Amino acid sequence: MSKVLASTPTGKVIKEYLDSYEITQKELSQRTGISEKHLSHVLNGTSRLTEETALKLEKVLTGVPASYWLNYETKYREAVAREQSPAYSADSKELQLIAKRFKFNEVFKDFGWSLQKQADQMLSLLQISDFSQFERVYATMGVSCMQDGGTLEAIAIWLNLCREEVEVQNEHLENQYNEVLLKTLLPKLKVIANTSDAPASLTEARELLNQAGIYLVIHEPISQAKIRGALSTYKKHPAIYLSLRFKTHDHAWFALMHEIGHLVLHYSKKEPIITLDIENGIQDEKEQAANHFAQTFLNPLLHSVGRQLQIER
Template sequence: MTTYIATDPQFDFAPRPGRVLQRELDAAGISQAQLAARTGLSTKHINLVIKGTAALSPDVAVTLEQILGTPAETWLHLEAERQVHEARKERSEVLEGYVSWANSFPRQLLIDRKVINESDAGTSLVAKLLSFFSVASPSAYAKTWLEPQASYKRSQVHSIDADLTALWLRLSELRAAELIEAAPVYDPAKLKAAADLLPKLTMSDDVGHAFAEAQELLLAAGVVLVFVPEISNTRISGVSRWKNGTPIIAVTIRYKTLDGLWFTILHEIAHVLLHPKRSTFVDDGFKADDDADEQETAANEFAQDHLIPPTYRAQLVATKTVIGIISLAEELGISPALVAGQWAFRTNTWGGSIAKLRKKIDPAELPA
């Protein structure tokens, strides 16, 4: 009896069961005709198995075990390895036809986002991309990632790159995967309570730590919050969507401002609370023109009310000085950057001394 080691898929060959069988027969001094007589199979079938034309079935494997002593599992494993090897060869030929599709994605971006390695090219690149998007072909990619974008709610009218949007959405999905496993059942009441607490977190000088606290608050409510750096030509500041019954909120810092980040988080929380499970919302930020979209208007108002309660709106708009903005921020218990951002929005004044209070943040400050 001989023991055989399974083929490593990295090698471009696999031991054919028939070849191994012939070696066993030669070692035992048994001809194909004699094996046929002993097994009750036809000589033709034995010959086809040895040539690899016919598959080595479980019945034949058990019979060979009885006659030659080699475990049936060994024969079946060799047969499975051969079939997988042949399937991989056929698949590689198919992938050759997808190379131009894979090359249409920005290569350096894929490397920077660790989707592929620098050495990936040709069919290796294709295989990596298909695996990343969890699809079998470019047509499956289009149905899974591009066609649904037509139904996404977007709070802006600029043209966007659908492939790069799909890339960013997939990155956010993968970023959220581990947190989804740890998330309890979604609780709207807890999410509302978390939204009430978020403005206080803006007072922290450490935006990364404050974001982590926000993640914990939302996760306790069954909502996953992640940060994924922006990809050019997607115009995404945030997204809210549902995955396996769990709401996911993913944000960028498109405007690279503290107020933009926290407004986006609150805006996406509003979508989860107000428009549950109905749509995927891909948002541009609070500077977008949302007047024609009631759902976006409602989400904007939710975020605005949590940052500057309606009773303070007149005071906010009437404020003309930096000191006034800082004083109002202290009264509200939030960062002056958030008050300055809302002041800029309400007065449509995006420059000047007050606008300088809108603290800039760097992607490196947030957990990626």
Template sequence: MTSTYFPTEHNVDWATAPGSVLQRELDARGISQAQLAARSGLSTKHINLVIKGHAAISADVAVTLEQVLEVPAETWLRIEAKHQAHHARLARDLTLDHLAEWVSEFPMTDLVERSIVARDDTIATIAKKLLRFFGVASPAAFTKTWLEPQASYKRAQKFTIDRYAIAVWLRLSEVEATKVVATAPQYDPRALEAAVKPIANATIKPLLAAFEEAQRILLSAGVALVYVPEIKATRINGVSRWVQGHPTIALTSRYRYLDVFWFTLMHEIGHVLLHPKRGTYVDYTGKADDDADSQEAAANTFAESALLPREYRAQVASATTAETIIQIAASVGVDPGIIAGQHGHLAGKWNGPIGRLRVRGDLEDAARVTN
């Protein structure tokens, strides 16, 4: 028996009820509901309920229709499933209009600038896009997944931060990391430890070139390094976390000083090496009292040693001229601004000729100029 109506699946309008598709098929074949009932062994009442959309096409009914109409059971079931999913989405969308208060918590300017939402989107559309962006089904699920873990983030308590903005930044960093880890080998802590010195030596290069080299070196150790521009009120310098089984480090250009940028990277590498089972994210602002947190203090010590070996610390602390700092930087093999930053930390002096060695820069600006 050949169908004269049945559409190919890619032309099926999933908003159309499966029963309507069945009725059109019967009309095309000149078969009445009563005749279908007689041929199928199904009751006329049940067929009428299916056609009117009051009863779903079950697996048994689909197999029966396959036998009688020679339309595969899988086709009927896909039409039924997709039709139900379509209407479930419509029903869910009706609830999204009531999420205006939740939507208002997010940094809308940043969401628009980063193409997460559009400026002229309705509240319902924004809510739908946000839920999809964060990979959650509801605001309650968003809170549990993205806000509650922030209680254990490390940050300077004197700063006011926006938890929703932090969630956006963390998700953006996760998205970027997912692109990188797709080609990453298995994480190798020994390779990561060996990567520290080459990364420190790369700091003498222009910022973008140095960052890309650090990315390549870390990726060979199974670690993803990404850059995500800061979102206002997050006050994040860097975060280390695990994404798809790989350690991931995400950085911003907060403070715009390259010594802070490279110190943050080494700080997060320290966390990955020293605290591999740590499940929290770290917000290193550069001004927090990290001594109150043993893991933060350990990561700071690691970063200091990675950029300035201990045998040079006394000499750096007592330095009085920029020339001395430049000479020490050449001996260590890092950018002089990094040593100048360590001098400021050790001696408490951030101005003058030595302070002017600290270079300001923004990775986003560097990439824009290069491109």
């Protein structure tokens, strides 16, 4: 049999098998009980191959299971739909406005893509099918963003860029989140926080957090996203995101311990984004508690570590 692609109609592949088995279309109709007219539509790709037809083919073209035909038909129909589905459709002026609003120059600056392709990729990043759905999907973050935290678009983009980095920056986590283990690791985290090598300290922190079933992602901030960190959930595991906005050791560790404070005190898998640590953001009781947790953890270290220890990216 020749190699076929998913864009090749399923019927054409069936014809190749018929030739190999030396069975004519008329004989196939007789052997399966499928009318020649309907069979012709299936073989020409104008009718979808059904489960019933696939099971009948399995009986005649022995050695080829019905699942093969059904899987191929699914891939073929997807390929056809993808070819017929146009790239994000908007006129040049609208695309320019969307590009500015959703930071295309920052997110896609090194890719050399057309604005249309950038628009398609941004939709995939935000996990929406049209930009008109953005406010509806991300409205729950709006209250925090109104408190001088930047724009909703920038924060949503940053959060999703972090999400895409989870499996790049972390080991695959076999174990579920273990709060008891996390608490036993806090003294080790304190020792690591007191080292002078800031980047290495965060790498070691990630390794310890991974042991407790926690992801840690560090991703540079997006302009107009005045966000230091967030606590989210990724594949049923807590995920801590840090921006390192101020590029100093003490700020980095305060942001990390702030999110660990939320994790210990407030975490729930039911909320995809449990908290956003936004500069000048809302300081409700949970934020104050997380700040207190971080301050208590780091207080003996803040003066000895010092702000002069720059974080290199």
